[in-house]
Amino acid sequence: MDIVIGLEVHIQLQTNTKLFCGCSTNYRDSKPNKHTCPICLGLPGSLPKLNQKALEYGIKAGLALDCNIADSMQFHRKNYFYPDLPKGFQISQYDSPLATEGTVELSNGKKIEIRRIHLEEDPGRLEHPAGKKQSYVDYNRSGVPLLEIVTEPDMSSPQEARDFLRKIREIMEYLKIFDGGLEGSLRCDANISIEGGGRAEVKNISSYKGAEKALNYEITRQKNLMRRGKEVKRETRHFNEEQGITKPSREKEEEHDYRYFPEPDLPRVTISKEKIKEIEESLPELPDEKRDRFQKEYGLSQDQAESLTTSLFLADFYEEIACQIDPELTATWVADTLKGELSYRGINLKESNIEKEDLLFILRYLKEDEITEKGAIKVMRSTLDENKKPEKIIEEENLRSISLDEISEIAKRVIKENPEAIEDYRQGKEKAVNYLVGQVMKETNGRADPGETNKLIQKQLEEID
Amino acid sequence: MGFISDKEITEEDVKHIANLAKIDLDEVEIKKFKKQFNDILDYFNKIDEAETEGVEPTYHGLNLKNVTREDEVKDELSQKEALENANESEDGFFKSPRVKE
Amino acid sequence: MNAKEIVNEIKRGEKTAAGFLFECKNKIEKKEEEINAFISLDLERSIEKAKEIDKKIKEGKDVGKLAGLPIAVKDSITTSNFKTTCGSKMLEGYHPPYDSTVVSKIKEEDGIVIGKANCDEFCMGSSTETSYFGSTRNPVDEERVPGGSSGGSAASVKYGANPLALGSDTGGSVRCPASFCGVYGLKPTYGQVSRYGLIAYASSLDQIGPIANSIEGISLLFNVISGSNDMDSTKVEEERGGSQIELSLNDLNIGIPKEFYGEGVDEEVEEKVKENLDQLRDKGAKLKEISIPSMEYALSAYYIVAMSEASSNLARFDGIRYGFKQKMNDNWEKVFSQVRKTGFGEEVRRRIMLGTYALSTGYYEKYYEKALKVRTLLKRDFEKAFKEVDFIITPTMPFRAFEIDEKIEDPLSLYMADILTVPVNMAGLPSLSVPCETNGLPIGLQIIGDSFEEDRIIELARKIKEE
Structure with a gap:
């Protein structure tokens, strides 16, 4: 049975400031709601302004993944409600993305096609403290630049998906636009289907190990359904990393209608051939x-x-x-x-x-x-x-190697102090040599070379004869 | 998908729109809006007659390009300022209605 | 006395800023209760501020272009010193932690924001009747509306609370109340004035503009607010010249677009505007009939664009971070829906839902995209017109101020009132409403110019007013 996997990877770009405002992106070491402003809090009247660096990083990533960089791109509003989304829409890209048609080569030599790459803003962060009636929102993350990388459904195993993510991480880190070591800096959604079944979209995967785990779980689940002659529904599922399982998402897909339209507050961005060349040369x-x-x-x-x-x-x-x-x-x-x-x-x-x-x-x-x-x-x-x-x-710790002369001196002393060992050696007990070598090692705190010591002791024992 | 210009907005449509817009409506309002929406859209449908073959839409008020800013930290609010207008806050967080995981 | 003369007298020490503010205070105390032009007022702090400016002048220090002038700011424009409600229950008690760019500029030039002017809720209306804080009355006839949505701004100027005010204009919201109240109101070219801090109604149409009781006042305030900024990505960067424009009527062609006259336009209104046009012709200008053929689609297209953008712009009001507070004990979707049901008035909910519909799958092309194509047609019509003429003159509103409660129950008939102002916003052009009836209920004529030609429009208005 053919397995078909496609990924939507989100990586946080390591800019100093957010995608559309001057707030610091350094939210991990900070108290909640310490890096916000009217723009990323969505206060009435505020307007976005594009971070030049984020755009440049996006172009870098596109070039590194062999994409075509758009000569002109536009931001769109993706409209939906959620408590972590301060404006009631996310500024993202829709039919005019930053880059299209790239490739990534996996370790096994297989080429995975990149469909598109675009820039968008991260929502805030929600916490659900146990025993509390409300959820808690921290908007420090709101507006952090994300790069979304969408693949064609070209992967055919969870291992390939994991390898793909690892490659993406490596490349982005090499470009110095991403730090995969930061918690939650890479997240992804995976589409997976098995021949003859519906496609599941698995959300909330937050590491490449998690991706493999989630996909393995999905394959087992979908195969089990098929084995029992049941239909594999097309649905959105949520991955629970701790439990290692996916669960149907409570949101119904037909309720989503994102009403994308061009962001009127952000003019088009044109990217000149010269600019692309300049960045390409700096890769x-x-x-x-x-x-x-x-x-x-x-x-x-x-x-x-x-x-x-x-x-x-x-x-x-x-x-x-x-x-x-x-x-x-x-x-x-x-x-x-x-x-x-x-x-x-x-x-x-x-x-x-x-x-x-x-x-x-x-x-x-x-x-x-x-x-x-x-x-x-x-x-x-x-x-x-x-x-x-x-x-x-x-x-x-006195680890410096010691010279053969020194070893020789110590060996002489050790032999002298252990007459019974000489006797044993004479009676043909090879073990006696090992014992003596051990004594030398002990005396030298392991700094003597065991091979050399062994040779020396044998030689000295012979000489006693 | 084609669209049907003479399609009447039904009460179901009104409910669907209200759900997308996250606006709670009671039965009376649903009926009232249904009627008004049909009247208004009926008038708006006049633009169907405009000859726009090959015409590009004008999305922006002005044809500007490439307006960007430097990647420099500035103009952050303090936590206190950020939370000042909150419905409820605790420990530096905004509180929101419960979102189930 | 116009705003410029007042500033000059204050600067020369012939008049004190505090003294002038007391004059304004007297008028406010006499009229405000009846008119309801303000949502917030702070006269005490304003007088303190005026005294500071007087002190500076006495000490021979430099003061700004607006030194000591009291200014009303529409409540759709964010201020850190005043709560900013946009006429809505949704924002009752909201204290913004920042100033809009225009307000910062007024402060930099020593203007004194005395209060926040009433407006239709989220600027959605043409009568200031949809404000949660009650209707504003027209100072010329208190049974009538002052127009909208910047009704409080125009009314405050009319009754003398302040010589200058700021409004915002998405489809006529500065010009309509200027016309109904008999004052001047300028809607600048889209991108001329920073929108940073203006609570968005329709982002691609909104523009902040000055309202004043004189052309000098319009020119003064416009020059201050149109300076550079770095917060609005849709604002042009070029600094305006600000130099005096020479305009000779003998060289001018004035366009009279036939679609803006006739059917639907009150006869007296049309007559009055034509009277003014005749005078211009007598003074040497050439009048030329022109056509804006896409005019018949303008109103529909405008409302579709405005409502669509509004549905998205107003999605941020969910009751978590600011504004209307509701107990949060239910699940988030229910709470949001309750907040938005209770916090928004009926007209706002109607427009949000219609806009949501116009953007939704299957209808986007039919409504939103089609409307934006019509916008392209309108732009082309005006571009073509401005190849033939220097200015276009039309009535600002098809009729004079109507009575309170006359139209509020019928949304569509209220939308129709904007028919002559919306094409200008769709094309992004500047236009100025000039009062042209001195007896009885005011009438406004609208001068439309080509992009970024505000100074020339202002100069033409001067010529019209010259005896």
Whole structure:
């Protein structure tokens, strides 16, 4: 049975101010209704004025997704009532959007067509405190610029949908117009149908993991209905992220009549070829391009290159170190070791204590045999957990590798102090060597190279004969 | 979809419009508005006769273009000013009638 | 004395601003109770303000162009010092936290906003009878309406509460009351005056304009309010020249559009306007009959556009953030519907619902879009006309002020009263209503000019008034 999925993705643009007024978009760290003005509160008499930056960001996104940028676009009013919508309409775009006809390539090589991209304003935020008779409204979010990206129904599995969202996030972050790490900065609605059934529109998906979950749930639900010979109705459903299920939306679709009409308070926006060219030339390297270049330039495997380009921050982190020291060694340490340690701690690189200079320092010591691999990992962990500089950790925990001469001295002493071990060795018990190596490691606090120590001890034991 | 210019507005239509416009109506008003709407629309239908083949609609009062502003924070209200006219407020929030999740 | 002369006397110290305000206060105390031109008034604060300005003048400090002039502002225009109701129960007690651009400009020029003038609810009417705060009476004949929707503004000027007032004009709301009350009222070109702070009725048609008892007053206030702003995306940026225009009647062609005369226009009104036209001809102007063929669709198209935009503009009134307060114990849809039933008057509800219908699926093309195509036709008609003539002159209203309660029960007949003013808004043009009957009930003639030609219109009005 063919599964058909299309997405409408909303991402918040990282402008300083809202789409149509001068209020700060920084609502997450702020008390309710602290970033509002007559415009985003919808006070009578106020008028919108378009944020130049938001327009530019929209064009950037359109170009990065290979869209045609409109030479002229118009805002429309989408009329509906809701307590979080202060004007009783949302300023959005309708038949004259910012960009159309783009593509995004998934990891599996499949191309997903973008139908359109447009700008619109975010509504306010509603809370429903338990035990209260009313809902609470915070209009700080009201008017934050959103970019809506609408795909063709080109995806055929929840995994593809998730991958698509991941790609969008990567690209938008590379453009520095979006921060996917912020809660609620990416939301989407998904249309999903199975051959022979009606299409469900699932609303209220707020992460790419959520998208996969919601779609998997829908597939099971729709298949179950079909198996029992029941009709899959065309309907709007609401995703509950906590429960991982979708429920029919209480609003009836036929009651919606958004009465779109051109926003009379906002003149048309024309976008010149020169402007498009200017923005196009300023576009940074995008994730796919970077991945290819990393493979070519630094000799990385596809997996490594892929892993190192999932975020611009990570890629920059890697590349800055790689330029100064062995790129392949760096790739292993960043893509495998560091990412593993971070994921164990459930944090991302940006949030962590480790700086580029820290890892560079560790890798330099490792490369020059000043610390052992084990020691390097230890330093990395302490940097992450204790927010100390590697240099200090090596000092404090005495992790610097020690020379063969020193090891030799310690080994001699250890052998001397353990005559029974010599006896065991003579009787052919190989374990005795391991015991002695262990003693040396203990004495050196793990700084001795175990292989070298083993060789040294065997040699010294032979010499005693 | 074609439209029927002679179609009478019914009481159902009035109710549907009132629901879209979120205006509560009682039975008497529904009847009254139905009659008035039909009279008024009957008059408005005169524009059907205007020859507008190939004519573009004029959406805006003035043909301006590209009016934008810089992305600079300014003119925010204080929380107190924002909430001053609220029906009810609590803890910095506006209260609204209950919206079920 | 006209507003300009008063300001000059105040600036020269021949008259004090406070003294003039007391004169106005006396008239208000005598007439206001009967006329009901104001929804809010604050004479005490105004007198304080006037004294401050007098002090500045005494100290030799610079004062603005409107120094000490009392001004009434229509209650559709947002003010931070006064509650702003737009004539509606929906906004009873609403205290805006900001000033509209025009009010800021008046304040910058030391004008004194003494109060908020009554108007039809949300500017929807031509008689000021739909105001929740009661009808305003026409100072010329108190049994009659002052016109609308800026009825309070025109009435206040007429009875001498203030020499200047601001109104707003969506389909004639400045010119109609100017005509009915016998004062001047200018509707500027769309985009000439910032709408920021004007409670929107129909965004693509609304424009704020001055009302005054003299041409000088119109010119003075218009120059102040039409300056630059950065809040309205539909306002032109160019600064106006403000220089004196030279106009010679001998070079002028005046257009007389046949559709604006005859059927539906009161004979006496037509006669009076024609009398004025004859005088202009006698002074050297050439009169030319022209045609605005799309005129027959103008009223319908206007009302469809205005109601459609209004249905959206008035969607923000839900009783949460401001305005009419209702207990919020039911679900949100029920509460909203109750708020909007109780807070809006009947005419407002009628227009919101008709506008909602005109924008709804299946009717958008038939009504809204079609009406906007008719607007294009009207614009073209006027463009063509202005290739042949310099100005167009018509009656402002088809009749004189009617009696209170005469038309209010029949919405359609009230809509018809706007027939001669709405084409101007549809085409975005400037026009000025000039009083042209000095005996009995006033009559206004309307001078329509090409876009941004307000100064020339004002100059022509001067010529008409020159003996």
